Amino acid sequence: MSYLDVREIFEESIPVLTLTAAISIFSGFFLNNNEEVLKFLPGLLIIIPSFIAINGNISSVMTSRLSSALHMGLIKPDFRRTSLLMRNFYSMIFISLVSFPVLGLIAGGLNVLFGGGAECMLAFLLITFAAGMTTALVLIFVSMLFSYLTYRRGLDPDNVVIPLLTTIGDLVGISVLLIVTGLVI
């Protein structure tokens, strides 16, 4: 590979970007179809980017850590529950357990600030917590699955899994958040 092969950069970027753009349209569809819910709960709308960012960060950190461990030979891509794998898993779960309730409190506070009712506080905590933990669990398992499968095929999970997973994370995050909101209301 030369340092600056313009054609190669375009050839490698455009397929991945097109795929992620196509997946992201479905996240957009969920947002567009729930416009009324979002207008009704201004606090929920304001935390959507943060909610997505937490999911994206958790799955990128998990994938990046798994990828390094795979490259260094510390984890084998065979789905066995080694202690290193479980430590990574529990750390990500713990981070989710702390981050989502914090976000729920912020959402409730913002909702009051933007003219919503204070009685929504508990609902917001419940929504961010339930939706956040569901999404985080799904993404942690998908991260493991994709990292192992790509590594077995000789690909570098850092390059392939991270962009794909952040896009899937948006889709899972937005749809689960809106479905859980519908259930709670």
Add this chain to the structure above:
Amino acid sequence: MTVANSSWRIVEETLPIIILFSLIELFTGGFLSSIVSEAVNAPGLLIIVPGILGLRGNISSALGARISSGLHLGYISANKFSDALKVNILIGIALSLIMSFLLSIFAWMMCSWTSPVCMSLINFVLISVLTGLLSGVILSFTTASIAILSSRRGLDPDNTTLPSSASIGDVMTIICLLIAVNLVVGLGL
């Protein structure tokens, strides 16, 4: 670098950054609520929001990673505006333009299939491409500047460029989208 470290250490090093970034993203959320109000004049607008933010993130992080590698390998210099740097910035802008055009077509198709009211294809294309152009230019230069300045200060650009450009990227892109919608709708196209 240690991989086999304790669970506590992973939490200690990761949790503060995750919380910090989610707080920065609240600004994006604030602008997103303005976008929702604008959606009355531009039905279907919300469909492109996740896509345009996602593309921005993917294009800038790849750009940041390439410039960082270039600085490490020495074919991009931290002291002059080298050709390799210019070409990389141009690639970032070109990819933004191509992908935001494609995204607007996808969004228009999704809107026509699933929503009773949609703005015209021309409006989808104009809003998305204008946002792609504005945010592509601003963020390609921002990403390059962060990488170059980090390198001049003796920091590893790989560690600083990606997280900082990602958090600035979402806020800037949503502001660009707001500007683009107002221009396109305001001009009555």
